[in-house]
Amino acid sequence: RRREAGKSIGSGRVEKGCDQVIGNRQKKKGMSWGRKGSRSLGILKVMELNNKWEKIWFQEGETNNSFHLPLAVNM
Numbered sequence: 001r002r003r004e005a006g007k008s009i010g011s012g013r014v015e016k017g018c019d020q021v022i023g024n025r026q027k028k029k030g031m032s033w034g035r036k037g038s039r040s041l042g043i044l045k046v047m048e049l050n051n052k053w054e055k056i057w058f059q060e061g062e063t064n065n066s067f068h069l070p071l072a073v074n075m
Contacts, residue, residue, distance in 0.1 A: 021045060 002009050022042045026033050033041070047053050 021049070 022045055025045065026038060026041060044056070047056055
């Protein structure tokens with residue numbers, strides 16, 4: 001049905017988009033990312049692209065332990 005409706009039937013476009021948005025940032029020369037750091041960078045990029053960047057910052061003195069973003073690590 002999707003093909004008949006002229007819609008995409010594969011995931012190639014989505015995968016390419018992810019590679020362009022996230023992958024290019026993480027694949028620069030000399031970079032090495034752990035799983036947690038890579039995921040965290042992806043979250044930050046998506047927040048920025050969706051204009052939700054300000055929501056990840058808290059008022060002075062406030063904390064949110066459920067939203068932990070680890071730093072990149074060298075492996």
